[in-house]
Amino acid sequence: MSSDILNAVWVLAALGAVSAVLLIIASKYMRVPVDEKFPKIREKLPGANCGACGYAGCDGYAAALASGEEKAINRCVPGSDAVAKELSELLGVAYVEVVDQVAVVRCRGDCNSTSARADYQGIESCAAAKLAFGGTGACIFGCMGFGDCVKVCPEHAIVLRDGLARINSAACVGCGMCVKTCPNSVIMLMADVNKVVVTCRNRDKGALTHKECSKGCIACRKCERECPASAITVKDNLAVIDYEKCTGCGHCAQVCPVGAILCRDFTGAHKGQK
Amino acid sequence: MSAGAKILMILFSMIFTENYVLVKFVAICPFLGVSQNFKSCIGMSGAVIFVMTLASAATYAIYHSLMVPFGLEYLSTIIFILVIAALVQFVEIVLKKYIKPLYNALGIYLPLITTNCAVLAVTLLNISNEYNFLQSCVDGFAAGVGFGLALVLFCGVRKTLERAKPPKAFEGLPITLVAAALTSMTFMGFTGMAEKLFG
Numbered sequence: 001m002s003s004d005i006l007n008a009v010w011v012l013a014a015l016g017a018v019s020a021v022l023l024i025i026a027s028k029y030m031r032v033p034v035d036e037k038f039p040k041i042r043e044k045l046p047g048a049n050c051g052a053c054g055y056a057g058c059d060g061y062a063a064a065l066a067s068g069e070e071k072a073i074n075r076c077v078p079g080s081d082a083v084a085k086e087l088s089e090l091l092g093v094a095y096v097e098v099v100d101q102v103a104v105v106r107c108r109g110d111c112n113s114t115s116a117r118a119d120y121q122g123i124e125s126c127a128a129a130k131l132a133f134g135g136t137g138a139c140i141f142g143c144m145g146f147g148d149c150v151k152v153c154p155e156h157a158i159v160l161r162d163g164l165a166r167i168n169s170a171a172c173v174g175c176g177m178c179v180k181t182c183p184n185s186v187i188m189l190m191a192d193v194n195k196v197v198v199t200c201r202n203r204d205k206g207a208l209t210h211k212e213c214s215k216g217c218i219a220c221r222k223c224e225r226e227c228p229a230s231a232i233t234v235k236d237n238l239a240v241i242d243y244e245k246c247t248g249c250g251h252c253a254q255v256c257p258v259g260a261i262l263c264r265d266f267t268g269a270h271k272g273q274k
Numbered sequence: 275m276s277a278g279a280k281i282l283m284i285l286f287s288m289i290f291t292e293n294y295v296l297v298k299f300v301a302i303c304p305f306l307g308v309s310q311n312f313k314s315c316i317g318m319s320g321a322v323i324f325v326m327t328l329a330s331a332a333t334y335a336i337y338h339s340l341m342v343p344f345g346l347e348y349l350s351t352i353i354f355i356l357v358i359a360a361l362v363q364f365v366e367i368v369l370k371k372y373i374k375p376l377y378n379a380l381g382i383y384l385p386l387i388t389t390n391c392a393v394l395a396v397t398l399l400n401i402s403n404e405y406n407f408l409q410s411c412v413d414g415f416a417a418g419v420g421f422g423l424a425l426v427l428f429c430g431v432r433k434t435l436e437r438a439k440p441p442k443a444f445e446g447l448p449i450t451l452v453a454a455a456l457t458s459m460t461f462m463g464f465t466g467m468a469e470k471l472f473g
Binding site: 004007008011012015016019020022023026027030031032123 | 336340341344345346349352353356357360363364367368370371372437
């Protein structure tokens with residue numbers, strides 16, 4: 001009886017010891033040196049995997065930095081200056097400030113200013129609605145208001161009100177997830193130092209645009225004529241601001257007869273917190 | 275029954291009639307946890323097939339060379355857990371060193387399998403079914419393929435489910451479990467086919 005118990009103990013102990021020794025030997029002789037930098041860099045990155053840096057995710061950016069392929073330490077937009085600073089210390093590279101970006105909705109066609117073209121009853125998603133004859137609204141260039149961007153926003157900075165997506169720029173970290181999601185490319189990333197933005201995407205002729213939406217750019221060229229820095233040109237029936245020349249005076253927003261130019265402070269989450 | 279027919283029968287029954295996940299309800303945790311996207315399904319299935327085949331071979335050898343002579347058959351559960359855990363760790367080290375692409379493909383799923391009960395189940399059932407060495411290995415391989423098939427099929431079901439809008443109380447895991455039950459019922463249609471085909 002006692003030998004039975006002893007047998008069991010011996011065999012199990014021996015088996016355990018043999019596997020332990022085997023694993024120790026294996027881990028000693030077959031160890032693969034891991035790049036020590038990689039986990040350290042990865043730790044500093046926020047882990048949003050947004051892809052704003054141009055890599056598939058935080059892992060991709062960290063691996064590129066660790067291997068020395070990527071030199072720029074200021075590519076992480078959500079992490080902003082804080083992450084850039086930590087990375088520059090870690091890698092011994094000169095610190096460069098991140099250009100903070102903020103997402104803006106280039107459409108003001110809410111349910112008071114534009115109307116629906118059809119009674120859409122399909123899946124509640126902009127991507128799906130876009131497939132059905134180009135969208136649901138009278139204007140096929142604008143925000144459809146099913147909130148695909150609301151669903152992807154990791155910071156919950158986007159809300160839907162009166163059938164139009166609205167971004168709370170103080171909460172926006174500029175990751176660009178909404179920009180990738182919007183099937184009409186209504187949302188744009190913009191450097192948050194800029195103050196004015198053309199809030200229309202309609203490239204139809206002025207008269208048609210006005211029929212579709214009372215807030216749409218009718219390409220009257222008033223802003224083009226009045227801009228003191230001549231930073232605005234009308235191209236394809238739509239005003240375009242050259243941010244290199246723009247001084248942010250906001251005169252265009254005041255003279256625009258339909259209110260298609262918005263002038264306000266777009267400071268994003270990073271600068272806002274400082 | 276000839277040896278060849280027996281092998282075919284093991285293959286068929288492990289993949290369809292006795293599918294570990296959908297018929298025997300083993301390894302439900304990875305089944306629900308990893309079936310969210312197709313890529314991880316393939317990674318997990320690959321790792322499971324690989325480890326199940328190896329574990330079947332290793333436990334067969336240890337059972338017949340060590341446990342039977344010492345009369346320790348009753349300890350099979352605990353010894354097999356030990357063997358599988360050590361084996362998975364060992365395989366991970368070897369793959370990392372010599373077959374880096376395979377290691378990257380299996381990724382984190384390899385160490386996760388240490389605690390996958392389907393691997394333990396297959397080794398224990400090999401013993402109770404009195405399979406020989408080759409049959410054990412085939413059994414391990416086929417059980418892995420069956421697991422993979424269930425995972426991939428259920429991944430498709432979940433993709434459809436994502437677009438559906440269940441009642442609030444059913445959102446998330448509840449509706450997934452209901453879907454899993456329905457998927458499992460489809461596999462009950464295979465009952466008895468293995469015996470008819472190869473018996």
